[in-house]
Amino acid sequence: MRFTLYSRSYCHLCEDMLAALQTLAPPGQAFAVDVIDVDADPALVERFDELVPVLYGRLDEPELCHYFLDEAAVRRYLERAPAPAA
Numbered sequence: 382m383r384f385t386l387y388s389r390s391y392c393h394l395c396e397d398m399l400a401a402l403q404t405l406a407p408p409g410q411a412f413a414v415d416v417i418d419v420d421a422d423p424a425l426v427e428r429f430d431e432l433v434p435v436l437y438g439r440l441d442e443p444e445l446c447h448y449f450l451d452e453a454a455v456r457r458y459l460e461r462a463p464a465p466a467a
Contacts, residue, residue, distance in 0.1 A: 387435040395434040401450040
């Protein structure tokens with residue numbers, strides 16, 4: 382399962398969200414998380430600046446949460462996500 386986390390350097394909320402997300406992964410596995418530094422792109426700063434961290438499952442769907450991990454939203458996303466190919 383892949384997620385995208387819009388983040389920035391020295392952001393304790395970002396680190397906390399990433400750590401909390403990984404606790405929801407199945408035992409012995411970890412989620413793939415693309416961590417994107419919003420400060421590296423002016424368009425991302427304009428879009429996400431004060432909302433960071435922002436977590437997406439799929440980028441073509443609404444965000445799952447921002448500031449703090451919404452465990453219920455992530456679990457709902459995981460329940461409806463297609464099972465990985467065997």
